[in-house]
Amino acid sequence: xxxxxxxxxxxxxxxxxxxxxxxxxxxxxxxxxxxxxxxxxxxxxxxxxxxxxxxxxxxxxxxxxxxxxxxxxxxxxxxxxxxxxxxxxxxxxxxxxxxxxxxxxxxxxxxxxxxxxxxxxxxx
Amino acid sequence: xxxxxxxxxxxxxxxxxxxxxxxxxxxxxxxxxxxxxxxxxxxxxxxxxxxxxxxxxxxxxxxxxxxxxxxxxxxxxxxxxxxxxxxxxxxxxxxxxxxxxxxxxxxxxxxxxxxxxxxxxx
Numbered sequence: 707x708x709x710x711x712x713x714x715x716x717x718x719x720x721x722x723x724x725x726x727x728x729x730x731x732x733x734x735x736x737x738x739x740x741x742x743x744x745x746x747x748x749x750x751x752x753x754x755x756x757x758x759x760x761x762x763x764x765x766x767x768x769x770x771x772x773x774x775x776x777x778x779x780x781x782x783x784x785x786x787x788x789x790x791x792x793x794x795x796x797x798x799x800x801x802x803x804x805x806x807x808x809x810x811x812x813x814x815x816x817x818x819x820x821x822x823x824x825x826x827x828x829x830x
Numbered sequence: 831x832x833x834x835x836x837x838x839x840x841x842x843x844x845x846x847x848x849x850x851x852x853x854x855x856x857x858x859x860x861x862x863x864x865x866x867x868x869x870x871x872x873x874x875x876x877x878x879x880x881x882x883x884x885x886x887x888x889x890x891x892x893x894x895x896x897x898x899x900x901x902x903x904x905x906x907x908x909x910x911x912x913x914x915x916x917x918x919x920x921x922x923x924x925x926x927x928x929x930x931x932x933x934x935x936x937x938x939x940x941x942x943x944x945x946x947x948x949x950x951x952x
Contacts, residue, residue, distance in 0.1 A: 733909055736905045740934075747944055747948070751944070753875075753878060754879055756875075760875035761875075
């Protein structure tokens with residue numbers, strides 16, 4: 707491969723606009739959830755193993771550390787879900803303009819913050 | 831530049847459709863499950879077990895797990911071919927990318943088998 711090939715876009719020299727940040731967070735949250743599934747499956751398995759297991763999961767979920775971990779996974783899931791819905795809306799041809807993309811990104815951030823705070827209130 | 835093609839679908843359009851369809855199913859499954867949990871503050875073990883030992887819920891959950899693996903594969907494949915490139919990693923890029931993708935497949939397989947064991951072990 708010819709190393710002197712010009713680069714059209716060198717991301718390290720660009721200031722990322724909000725839609726770019728929400729897009730990279732969509733990827734980061736996806737990788738994070740994929741790892742988090744291991745935790746969720748483990749809790750799921752334990753909670754269904756027996757009534758003692760169910761009680762153990764219940765008591766873990768009242769511990770602040772576990773709550774924080776579940777909240778983190780849930781936050782990743784909610785963000786990924788909302789950013790994903792925006793993606794599907796854009797697939798329908800809505801909000802594909804420059805200003806539309808910015809509005810969409812702002813909506814994703816605003817709705818995600820609301821959803822994440824609400825899930826935190828629910829957990830605590 | 832990525833020179834080896836490891837996409838299962840061997841077609842970007844196929845991957846695109848799989849990613850969207852699984853996304854819609856996963857969204858419905860998780861919103862439904864979260865809604866159920868949110869509206870059952872006094873959930874008992876018996877209720878929880880009865881829910882997941884019902885045949886329809888086993889099938890719906892197994893399908894969610896399969897959808898999750900397919901969805902994660904498309905996403906992680908995209909990420910690996912975007913970032914684990916020879917531009918960033920030099921000549922070892924193909925080996926590293928293949929190792930990453932293999933690890934992803936192994937994890938997905940473990941999730942799938944684990945999930946089946948949980949659901950059909952009830």
